[in-house]
Amino acid sequence: MYRYDEFDRQFVTERVAEFRDQVARRLSGELTEDEFKPLRLMNGLYLQLHAYMLRIAIPYGTLTPRQLRQLAAIGRRYDRGYGHFTTRQNLQFHWIHLKDVPDVLSALAEVEMHAIQTSGNCIRNVSADHFAGAAADEVADPRVYAEILRQWSSLHPEFTYLPRKFKIAVSAAPDDRAAIQIHDIGLEVKRNEAGETGFGVFVGGGLGRSPFIAKKLRDFLPEAELLSYCEAILRVYNLFGRRDNKYKARVKILLHEAGTEEISRQVEEEYEAIRAQGRLTLPQAEIDRIRAYFAPPELEELPARSARLDAAAASDEGLRRFVERNLVPHKVAGYGIVTISLKAIGAVPGDVTSDQMEAIADIAERYSADELRVSHEQNLVLPHVKLDDLPEVFALLEKAGLATPNAGLISDIIACPGLDYCALANARSIPLAQRIAERFGDHERQTLIGDLKVKISGCINACGHHHVGHIGILGVDRKGEEFYQITLGGSGDQNASLGDIVGKGFSSAEVVDAIETIVETYLARRENAEETFLACFRRIGEAPFQEALYADAQ
Amino acid sequence: MKRDAKKAGPKVVTANALDTGWVVFLKADGGWSRDIGEALVAEDPDAAAALDAQGLEAATHNLVVEPYLIEVRDIDGRRVPVLLREAIRAAGGPTASTLHRIAEGAVV
Ligand code: SF4
Numbered sequence: 001m002y003r004y005d006e007f008d009r010q011f012v013t014e015r016v017a018e019f020r021d022q023v024a025r026r027l028s029g030e031l032t033e034d035e036f037k038p039l040r041l042m043n044g045l046y047l048q049l050h051a052y053m054l055r056i057a058i059p060y061g062t063l064t065p066r067q068l069r070q071l072a073a074i075g076r077r078y079d080r081g082y083g084h085f086t087t088r089q090n091l092q093f094h095w096i097h098l099k100d101v102p103d104v105l106s107a108l109a110e111v112e113m114h115a116i117q118t119s120g121n122c123i124r125n126v127s128a129d130h131f132a133g134a135a136a137d138e139v140a141d142p143r144v145y146a147e148i149l150r151q152w153s154s155l156h157p158e159f160t161y162l163p164r165k166f167k168i169a170v171s172a173a174p175d176d177r178a179a180i181q182i183h184d185i186g187l188e189v190k191r192n193e194a195g196e197t198g199f200g201v202f203v204g205g206g207l208g209r210s211p212f213i214a215k216k217l218r219d220f221l222p223e224a225e226l227l228s229y230c231e232a233i234l235r236v237y238n239l240f241g242r243r244d245n246k247y248k249a250r251v252k253i254l255l256h257e258a259g260t261e262e263i264s265r266q267v268e269e270e271y272e273a274i275r276a277q278g279r280l281t282l283p284q285a286e287i288d289r290i291r292a293y294f295a296p297p298e299l300e301e302l303p304a305r306s307a308r309l310d311a312a313a314a315s316d317e318g319l320r321r322f323v324e325r326n327l328v329p330h331k332v333a334g335y336g337i338v339t340i341s342l343k344a345i346g347a348v349p350g351d352v353t354s355d356q357m358e359a360i361a362d363i364a365e366r367y368s369a370d371e372l373r374v375s376h377e378q379n380l381v382l383p384h385v386k387l388d389d390l391p392e393v394f395a396l397l398e399k400a401g402l403a404t405p406n407a408g409l410i411s412d413i414i415a416c417p418g419l420d421y422c423a424l425a426n427a428r429s430i431p432l433a434q435r436i437a438e439r440f441g442d443h444e445r446q447t448l449i450g451d452l453k454v455k456i457s458g459c460i461n462a463c464g465h466h467h468v469g470h471i472g473i474l475g476v477d478r479k480g481e482e483f484y485q486i487t488l489g490g491s492g493d494q495n496a497s498l499g500d501i502v503g504k505g506f507s508s509a510e511v512v513d514a515i516e517t518i519v520e521t522y523l524a525r526r527e528n529a530e531e532t533f534l535a536c537f538r539r540i541g542e543a544p545f546q547e548a549l550y551a552d553a554q
Numbered sequence: 555m556k557r558d559a560k561k562a563g564p565k566v567v568t569a570n571a572l573d574t575g576w577v578v579f580l581k582a583d584g585g586w587s588r589d590i591g592e593a594l595v596a597e598d599p600d601a602a603a604a605l606d607a608q609g610l611e612a613a614t615h616n617l618v619v620e621p622y623l624i625e626v627r628d629i630d631g632r633r634v635p636v637l638l639r640e641a642i643r644a645a646g647g648p649t650a651s652t653l654h655r656i657a658e659g660a661v662v
Contacts, residue, residue: 027573029616047619049643051575097574348650419639420648428642430650480637 003293004112011155012109015116019043020102027099044115045101048423054096054104055118060128060146060170061089061374065361068372070111072357078104083357085342085350087414087465088167089127089374090118094421116154121162123153123234127169129178130375133294134337134383136329140189140197142172144291145226148282152227159234164249166234167206179376179492181205181214182468184251185233190220197223203233203263204255205496207462212252213496215260217267223287225271227280232271236263297369297384302334306387319394321405321443330384338368338382338390339375339407340397345441348430349415350378359400367393376465377414377453379407409446410454410519411437414465418458418475419482425458427475427482427508432456435512440519449519452533455490468492470534471518472499473511484511488518488545489537500542503550514549521548563625563636565602566593567609568643569618577643578618580609586618590644591633595626 004012019039026036040046044055056071071091075083078100079093086092096104108114117125126146133141149168153159159166171178172189180186186202199221205214221229237251240258255263274280313320326339340360343349352360364372364382367389373381385393397403406412413436416422418429433456440446455469459476466472472487484506487499506514519533521544526536537545567580568590578586579593587593596602602623609621625636635641642649 027616033613033619047570047575049639050577050647051570099573419642420650425639428649430648434650482638 008112009109012112012114012116015043015114016102016105016109019105023098023102038120040101041119042116043101043105044118045096045098046119046423048094048417048421049419050421051095052098052101053421054093054101054115055086056091056093056108056113056115057118057125058089058091058113058374059125059150060132060143061130061376062128062132062143063372063374064111065365065370065372067111067113068357068361068364070107070113072354072361074104074107075354075357081355082351082353084348084417085352085374085378085380087376087378087416087463088118088125089130089376090125091374092417094417121164121166122160123149123156123162123166123168126150126153127167127178127183127376129171129173129176130373130377130379130381131177131328131337131383132172132373133296133371134330134335135173135177136331137175138173138189138331139191140172141291141294141296142170142178142187142189143294144287145187145189145199146170147290147293148226148287149230152230152280159238162234162238164246166237166251168230174494176492176494176496177375179465179468179496181494181496182207182211182465182492183214184237185230186214187226192220199223199226199229201229201233203267204252204260206250206252207465207467208250209460210250210253210256211462211467211498212256213498214252215255217260217264224282224284225275226282228274229267229271231280232267232274235270235274236266240266296332297371299332299335299369299384300386302332302386302388304333306334306390309387309390312391316391318398318403318405319391321447322394322403323390324447325405325409326407327390332384334387336385336387336390338385338393340380340382340402341404341406341412342379342402343406343412343437344401344404345406345411345437346434347437349413349433352380356400356402359396360402363393363396377412379412405443406446408451408453410440410449410452411446412453413437414453414455414469416457416464418456418464422458424461425475426460426477427458427484429456429458429464429473429475432473432475432484432508432511436515439512439516448529449523450529450532452519453491454515465492466490467498468496469499470537471515473515476505478505482508484508486511486514486518488542489534491534502542503546517548518545521545561625562599564627565596565605565623566590566626566633567605567621568593568624568640569609569613569621572616572619575619577646579644580605580612580621584608584612586612588646590626590635593626593633595633596623 128146169178169180169183170187182205188200201218202214327336368382369384413433415429415433419425456473457464457466468490474485490499582594596605
């Protein structure tokens with residue numbers, strides 16, 4: 001994994017000292033809130049409904065056990081003993097005191113972490129496939145490119161004050177787990193027929209008030225051209241992106257208003273100019289240098305199946321369920337990738353206590369080659385678990401309350417903090433996620449329903465990715481009351497689509513029943529158990545769901 | 555922040571404390587309390603405007619951030635904000651507990 005060099009270390013340390021001084025001046029009254037607010041936001045510090053919230057960057061979702069232990073210690077000492085993983089693979093502490101923030105940032109710096117680029121109109125923390133470096137289907141480790149992008153974007157003077165925030169995601173597998181098509185730039189690492197590495201480049205995706213699926217600008221951009229091309233996109237955006245209206249300032253709107261062809265033409269023109277200078281062409285030696293940081297751990301040669309795991313699963317129903325849902329193939333035979341669901345039935349999606357963080361750190365250290373990942377679906381991942389060790393791993397997770405076998409099922413819900421924490425919210429997301437999870441909590445029932453992604457946002461900013469939920473739920477305020485608008489058929493994967501609004505919204509009291517009606521309609525209409533909710537919806541369309549939901553009203 | 559002192563109905567001033575960020579309410583003695591029950595209530599628009607001004611003045615002394623007026627009402631002798639958002643703020647924490655859901659609508 002990438003380690004700070006002298007430059008990184010010095011920069012982060014100086015930033016902490018600078019912010020310590022700014023906090024002291026704010027507390028003494030030397031700085032007003034108007035003066036202080038942009039400074040605190042540049043350091044990831046928000047003021048929410050109940051308290052200050054500190055958002056900590058976890059670049060491309062990669063964490064070490066040492067870092068997770070430090071987060072646990074911060075949570076215990078400076079917060080309320082827990083943290084919250086977000087859909088941007090970040091971690092938020094929701095109860096930080098202003099005076100403690102510099103100490104928290106110092107503690108983070110000790111483990112090479114910070115809160116820079118988690119707020120403001122800059123290039124945000126780059127995200128990546130949470131199975132990176134382990135997935136059986138990846139063509140390369142996408143984090144290598146995410147790290148190159150991080151280094152290029154971190155202090156880029158030209159891109160510190162963009163028209164709006166700018167998000168980049170990288171995936172390197174045909175199965176897009178990083179939702180690249182809903183990012184400002186989405187990069188798909190791939191190989192061409194000659195076996196060379198390059199990128200499919202998607203631009204202009206994004207959710208929020210005006211959701212768009214990204215358009216593909218390049219089918220194959222050579223590896224060495226990554227930064228030249230991204231810089232060209234950023235330059236065109238920085239020059240022509242609207243600054244007069246924040247709702248129209250994202251690159252997706254520029255693309256929509258000027259047209260993909262025109263933007264593509266401008267980007268290519270800019271790209272040629274940058275390339276002619278050769279300044280940003282990536283030398284192979286530099287790519288190799290970064291790649292070395294992500295060298296795969298040394299894993300043993302083992303048979304593809306583990307007799308030990310098979311025997312244990314045969315006599316342990318809980319383990320069998322866990323294997324079925326939370327284990328996916330690893331690129332190395334005899335190993336697996338384990339999803340730690342942070343969605344126990346009735347729990348807050350993405351919340352994890354300090355005790356649990358420590359338990360996970362111990363497990364990762366001992367059983368996952370000292371590595372961890374954070375998923376944008378608000379779960380954690382043990383990327384390199386020996387199948388033979390899975391019975392022990394499962395037992396330890398179970399002891400920590402972290403063995404819920406529901407990855408990808410209806411109770412594995414993405415929910416933003418919503419009106420329980422967020423100052424921008426219209427409605428609560430978390431209690432709704434809990435109610436839905438409880439309604440469908442029975443394992444047999446969830447398994448019968450199969451893969452189904454429910455995503456909930458508490459307002460149109462769409463941090464809960466509701467537009468790309470198979471079932472998406474958006475909280476709205478109707479005359480001071482919480483209402484929920486449902487969309488169906490969204491998807492954030494390689495076949496990305498935006499959900500269609502199914503009809504008028506539902507009150508808080510009605511909405512869980514409405515979800516159940518949708519699920520029952522699917523079960524009644526699917527061709528067979530293999531036809532997923534999304535496939536069924538794409539085949540039969542909205543009408544049967546509308547009929548079932550609104551029959552009485554008609 | 556929209557200043558709506560002119561709207562009818564009882565009001566209190568709320569803000570977030572500068573040091574902790576916690577939700578606080580302006581009291582009669584000029585201090586701030588986390589308990590909305592201790593807040594000074596303005597019953598008419600003139601009193602609300604005066605209270606609003608007092609809140610803004612306090613913000614200049616760096617005790618609180620972004621003070622504003624909210625509407626309140628009495629339910630069974632308990633003072634509660636009219637808006638759900640403010641009811642959740644006044645409760646001092648999320649309606650959902652960290653690991654287990656508490657009774658739906660506990661703050662409203
Ligand atoms: S979607 Fe809205 S309510 Fe949810 S976290 Fe984002 S801004 Fe807050």
